[in-house]
Amino acid sequence: MEKQKIKHSWAEPYKIKMVELLKMTTLAQRKKAIAAAGYNTFLLKSEDVYIDLLTDSGTSAMSDRQWSGMMLGDEAYAGSANFYHLEETVRDVYGYKYVIPTHQGRGAENILSKTMIKKGDIIPGNMYFTTTRLHQELAGGQFHDVIIDEAHDAENQHPFKGNVDLNKLDVLVKKYGADKIPYICVAVTVNMAGGQPVAMQNMKDLRKYTKKHGIKIILDMTRVAENAFFIQQKEEGYAKHSIRSIVKEICSYTDGATMSAKKDALVNIGGFLALNDKDAYEEASNLVVVYEGLHTYGGLAGRDMEAMAIGIEESVSDAHMKARIGQVIYLGEQLRNFGIPITEPIGGHGIFLDAKRFLPHLDQDKFPAQALAAELYIDSGVRSMERGVVSAGRNPKTGKNYYPKLELVRLTIPRRVYTQAHMDVIAESVENVFVHRNKIKGLKMIHEPKYLRFFQARFAKL
Numbered sequence: 129m130e131k132q133k134i135k136h137s138w139a140e141p142y143k144i145k146m147v148e149l150l151k152m153t154t155l156a157q158r159k160k161a162i163a164a165a166g167y168n169t170f171l172l173k174s175e176d177v178y179i180d181l182l183t184d185s186g187t188s189a190m191s192d193r194q195w196s197g198m199m200l201g202d203e204a205y206a207g208s209a210n211f212y213h214l215e216e217t218v219r220d221v222y223g224y225k226y227v228i229p230t231h232q233g234r235g236a237e238n239i240l241s242k243t244m245i246k247k248g249d250i251i252p253g254n255m256y257f258t259t260t261r262l263h264q265e266l267a268g269g270q271f272h273d274v275i276i277d278e279a280h281d282a283e284n285q286h287p288f289k290g291n292v293d294l295n296k297l298d299v300l301v302k303k304y305g306a307d308k309i310p311y312i313c314v315a316v317t318v319n320m321a322g323g324q325p326v327a328m329q330n331m332k333d334l335r336k337y338t339k340k341h342g343i344k345i346i347l348d349m350t351r352v353a354e355n356a357f358f359i360q361q362k363e364e365g366y367a368k369h370s371i372r373s374i375v376k377e378i379c380s381y382t383d384g385a386t387m388s389a390k391k392d393a394l395v396n397i398g399g400f401l402a403l404n405d406k407d408a409y410e411e412a413s414n415l416v417v418v419y420e421g422l423h424t425y426g427g428l429a430g431r432d433m434e435a436m437a438i439g440i441e442e443s444v445s446d447a448h449m450k451a452r453i454g455q456v457i458y459l460g461e462q463l464r465n466f467g468i469p470i471t472e473p474i475g476g477h478g479i480f481l482d483a484k485r486f487l488p489h490l491d492q493d494k495f496p497a498q499a500l501a502a503e504l505y506i507d508s509g510v511r512s513m514e515r516g517v518v519s520a521g522r523n524p525k526t527g528k529n530y531y532p533k534l535e536l537v538r539l540t541i542p543r544r545v546y547t548q549a550h551m552d553v554i555a556e557s558v559e560n561v562f563v564h565r566n567k568i569k570g571l572k573m574i575h576e577p578k579y580l581r582f583f584q585a586r587f588a589k590l
């Protein structure tokens with residue numbers, strides 16, 4: 129008898145209980161709205177957006193369990209029951225000993241940077257992230273990129289483009305000395321590279337190397353469960369491991385972590401700093417009082433911590449992750465089939481349009497990714513985000529623009545929010561813009577804020 133081919137659909141492991149109605153806009157309204165926003169999608173009003181792919185941060189749909197957890201908020205200033213639930217969950221799922229809640233990821237980055245970085249220190253990382261690098265710099269440190277070269281090439285098919293290049297790290301250690309390097313920051317997955325994962329083997333090799341040199345590993349674990357999915361799918365020996373066990377193994381090779389729970393952990397606000405070292409924890413739990421709040425709430429309500437604890441559990445479910453990334457891949461494959469240049473391989477939290485190949489007639493000073501994001505909004509009300517020269521900002525010492533090799537528009541998919549039909553509409557709109565791409569002219573920047581300029585910069589059409 130012929131063996132039947134088994135199909136594995138990525139369909140959602142949930143059904144919809146409540147919906148949020150969206151406003152539909154006209155072309156004329158969208159043209160007006162984006163001009164008023166200075167051609168920066170961050171400055172649009174969300175009510176003028178149809179499908180919001182600005183970010184996957186804080187935009188997920190919480191489950192009925194998380195919402196019922198909100199009703200169990202123990203709103204005590206100190207020692208809330210929800211903190212202890214969160215602490216127990218972090219210990220159980222991630223394996224870290226100590227946890228300090230923060231209002232979101234950058235709150236944890238601030239505390240970490242202030243307690244661990246001294247002036248003149250070097251912080252290696254697998255590609256920069258905007259807020260992470262800024263906090264390192266504000267603490268007197270200097271970020272150095274040690275990601276493998278393949279990550280900077282949108283077309284390269286390397287399955288683990290987030291990997292750390294140990295030779296690049298070794299060059300830094302030899303040049304500056306290990307005592308100048310308090311820790312290496314490893315992001316899983318790597319946001320700015322296109323949601324690209326790090327291999328478990330790379331984590332193991334890195335642990336071995338850093339142990340020898342007395343350098344700590346701090347994980348940016350914002351999308352660690354998504355990274356675990358790619359290890360399960362692509363790395364030899366992990367096909368039968370659960371997402372949950374892979375997540376715990378990744379964390380086991382590190383000394384601590386910063387978390388933006390607004391991504392993986394399926395909450396609208398929240399984050400934490402996790403540490404294994406008692407002294408480092410004591411120092412951080414003292415400093416958090418200054419910037420966030422007492423160490424048992426860190427800027428969050430009790431109900432927020434409860435929703436986070438439940439969300440962490442849901443995030444490491446295999447069924448959840450299969451549908452989550454299945455949806456991203458579904459959109460990516462549609463675009464790929466139409467010949468749209470996207471970052472390859474398809475990453476965890478969104479599809480990244482390669483603006484350099486999409487708009488080859490625009491050089492980077494004309495902000496091609498920023499211009500493309502504006503055009504996509506005008507076409508259909510789909511809101512995306514620039515991840516190119518605007519996001520990269522300027523070198524604080526020289527004042528010169530960083531010119532990243534990657535000039536991308538991120539179509540970030542919120543978790544459990546949009547349907548397959550929405551993905552079809554997005555793909556059609558990108559295709560529409562692609563057909564008319566030769567008509568797109570660039571932008572000039574007319575207002576540039578000092579910090580994290582991409583959030584609030586304003587542009588005019590050339």
Ligand code: F0G
Binds near residue numbers: 184257
């Ligand atoms: N690290 C990574 C890898 C992130 O993607 C983010 C946020 C942060 C840290 C900071 O966390 O926003 O909670 O303070 N990324 C969002 C994004 C903003 O749209 O990619 P936060």
